[in-house]
Amino acid sequence: MRKTKVALAGSGFIAHIHMESYMRFIPDAEIVAVFSRNEANVAAFASQYNIPAYFTDYDTMLNETDCDVVDICLPNFLHHQATLKAAKKGLHVIIEKPLCITLAEADEMIAACKKANVLLMYAEELCFAPKYERVRTLVTDENAVGKIYMLKNSEKHSGPHSDWFYDVSQSGGGVLMDMGCHAIAWMRWVLGGNPKIKSVSATMQSVLHTHRSKGEDNTVVVIEFEDNVIGVAEDSWARHGGMDDKIEVYGDAGVAYADLFQGNSALTYSLNGYGYVAEKAGDSKGWSFTMFEEVFNQGYPHELMHFIDCVRNGKTPLVTGEDGRAVLEVIYAAYASAGTGKKIHLPFTSDVEVPVDLWLQEGIKRRKAKL
Ligand SMILES: NC(=O)c1ccc[n+]([C@@H]2O[C@H](COP(=O)([O-])OP(=O)(O)OC[C@H]3O[C@@H](n4cnc5c(N)ncnc54)[C@H](O)[C@@H]3O)[C@@H](O)[C@H]2O)c1
Numbered sequence: 526m527r528k529t530k531v532a533l534a535g536s537g538f539i540a541h542i543h544m545e546s547y548m549r550f551i552p553d554a555e556i557v558a559v560f561s562r563n564e565a566n567v568a569a570f571a572s573q574y575n576i577p578a579y580f581t582d583y584d585t586m587l588n589e590t591d592c593d594v595v596d597i598c599l600p601n602f603l604h605h606q607a608t609l610k611a612a613k614k615g616l617h618v619i620i621e622k623p624l625c626i627t628l629a630e631a632d633e634m635i636a637a638c639k640k641a642n643v644l645l646m647y648a649e650e651l652c653f654a655p656k657y658e659r660v661r662t663l664v665t666d667e668n669a670v671g672k673i674y675m676l677k678n679s680e681k682h683s684g685p686h687s688d689w690f691y692d693v694s695q696s697g698g699g700v701l702m703d704m705g706c707h708a709i710a711w712m713r714w715v716l717g718g719n720p721k722i723k724s725v726s727a728t729m730q731s732v733l734h735t736h737r738s739k740g741e742d743n744t745v746v747v748i749e750f751e752d753n754v755i756g757v758a759e760d761s762w763a764r765h766g767g768m769d770d771k772i773e774v775y776g777d778a779g780v781a782y783a784d785l786f787q788g789n790s791a792l793t794y795s796l797n798g799y800g801y802v803a804e805k806a807g808d809s810k811g812w813s814f815t816m817f818e819e820v821f822n823q824g825y826p827h828e829l830m831h832f833i834d835c836v837r838n839g840k841t842p843l844v845t846g847e848d849g850r851a852v853l854e855v856i857y858a859a860y861a862s863a864g865t866g867k868k869i870h871l872p873f874t875s876d877v878e879v880p881v882d883l884w885l886q887e888g889i890k891r892r893k894a895k896l
Pocket residue numbers: 535536537538539540561562563598599600601603621622623648650686687689703895896
């Protein structure tokens with residue numbers, strides 16, 4: 526069987542992670558083209574990974590490339606247009622998180638992919654991270670902790686690497702859009718994929734990045750699921766010391782904890798400093814948590830391998846555009862809760878330009894896609 530041909534949109538941080546995953550772990554996929562707006566960057570990226578074609582115009586890539594799939598690794602505000610254009614060309618789409626900026630965009634993306642009869646996979650790697658998957662099978666298939674009554678996820682570092690994350694007209698919001706989405710998707714996955722959510726409460730603040738962003742950089746979200754389960758998501762761009770991602774599952778017969786980064790690393794003391802420590806880790810002098818197989822441990826190869834298998838064998842992805850929309854709905858509700866000081870009951874929608882408006886209540890104009 527021929528390889529599945531992938532066109533990659535974006536050549537930044539996550540695009541490198543996807544490339545490592547494809548090249549090391551997914552022999553059934555072949556990356557045939559890459560698009561990014563900066564010619565020097567995209568040419569260097571193509572050369573680094575031996576990708577035969579590169580483009581600085583997305584439409585030209587779609588028009589001139591023979592491919593089956595578009596893998597979208599662009600800033601959040603471009604997800605909607607990039608997906609609609611790929612679907613129009615009859616191409617399957619895997620889209621990085623968050624699904625898009627607004628619920629209206631989410632609905633259009635889902636409808637466009639359905640109409641074109643192409644897959645839309647929501648790339649949530651925590652649903653594939655091997656350690657978290659072991660915990661999920663423990664607490665679901667093997668009844669290790671009894672009846673689950675509370676789930677927690679926390680993901681924290683000291684702030685993203687690119688300016689667009691801090692511009693809420695391009696990102697839609699702060700750390701809740703960027704990392705809270707992981708917690709919500711992971712909790713839904715542990716609770717069977719599509720659990721009913723009764724209400725969302727949240728509180729948030731700006732701590733470290735007030736000079737460069739209107740978005741929040743520290744959040745706590747409490748989700749009341751059906752069947753008396755509480756979900757707690759703590760997400761921060763205000764925590765120094767490198768990437769931290771942990772889960773806790775509490776049941777009436779036990780508890781399970783898992784730590785993807787610091788509790789998973791080699792503990793190193795170095796007077797001289799050394800090469801790479803871990804995502805957003807900063808200095809390597811003194812004590813550091815040295816990560817190994819960072820991309821593998823987070824589940825990216827498993828996520829992309831699953832998608833390529835779905836494309837090749839006509840399967841439905843286990844995380845879909847509908848899941849991405851459900852996550853976005855909780856994000857809207859969390860911003861609305863933090864903005865009003867009230868518990869928000871689902872279903873919830875709003876016609877705000879960007880989700881963080883529901884917290885800021887000041888009507889930020891959305892950056893329109895220029896693709
Ligand atoms: N799954 C995860 O854990 C994870 C981690 C990081 C990022 N992401 C997601 O991946 C997406 C990309 O994030 P990133 O960290 O790679 O960002 P990045 O800034 O590192 O890279 C963004 C890429 O998009 C291109 N780009 C930026 N603005 C553009 C524009 N106006 N027009 C065309 N191209 C443009 C850049 O040139 C670059 O190639 C985001 O949606 C982000 O939320 C997911």
